[in-house]
Amino acid sequence: MEQLVEEFGHPTYTSFPVIVARMLLAAVFGAAIGFEREWRNRPAGLRTHILVCVAAATFALLTIEIVHAPMFGPEVLKDGAKVDPIRVVEAVTAGVAFLAAGVVFFSRGEVQGLTTGAGMWLAGAIGLAAGLGLWQIAAFVTLLALCVLGLLHRFEVKFDLSEDKRDEKPGAHSPGKGKAG
Template identity: 65%
Template sequence: MELFLDRFGHSTWLPFSVIAARLLAAAIFGALVGAEREWRDRPAGLRTHILICVAAAAIAILAVEITHLDDFGGQEIRIDPLRLVEATTAGVAFLAAGLIFFTRGEVHGLTTGAGMWLAGAIGLAVGLGFWQIAALATILALVVLGLLQAVLKTEKRPNSTDHEEQ
């Protein structure tokens, strides 16, 4: 039985508490970005951004863990954790592209797609232990999505009023 358990799974290089904290932080950061999209009633909201961020964090954690496995220590096997990062960004970009559409001369879903892509990057940062980068990226996302939206709306109002007066 012990042989089965030894072969069934590996103990992790990172302490489980660190893994749990990173996944939880990814969920929180993803929720912050997703909440703004949810509040604006966009197609990819809270749950989508949380899942993307947590998935990216899990993949990043796996990349760290894989590089520390003895199973992959031989010269015949080369581990490149950046391939997981590339695959993650490509996968999230594929999901985001599914939201973007063009109708009546206007592009829709571009900001939400970019937010999803950023959620993936935030998840990768948290999963690799760079929570400071993830936190700053989350704050910047909220500033861009929230504050700049308000600025753009106020800029459009005077132009439309001036146009109506003429």
């Protein structure tokens, strides 16, 4: 039990308000680009751009935290071996990006699966944060992703910006629109 209290009680190198501000800023900037893409009726839209931007910000923040984590300090090195913890970020981003690319496909003039792919990439960042014990980052980014996926989906459907709305109505398909799913 003490180990759990110790695990969830340690602070991050970056203060939590700064983490929140950076993630929200990434979400706003991603939304600005995504809105422009929605407006121009392009395949990757609002949610996709926000998720990718937040994922990239999460990986960047995780890199900062890894560099300052005591578990990767010089005393950890044994037998002259060198540790490069940043390779964990590289491996996860490459591996998850490969998997995410597999869910994106082009069918009947439409790109599908972009938001799912972006969500997978963000899930990789969240998993990395949780695995490194940076639960504050993992929890906040998960909450932010759920808001992006849930609330913005409702917004897109309400203002007819999302192809998902068509999927709810049989026979309401219009080819060539190319929204991300």
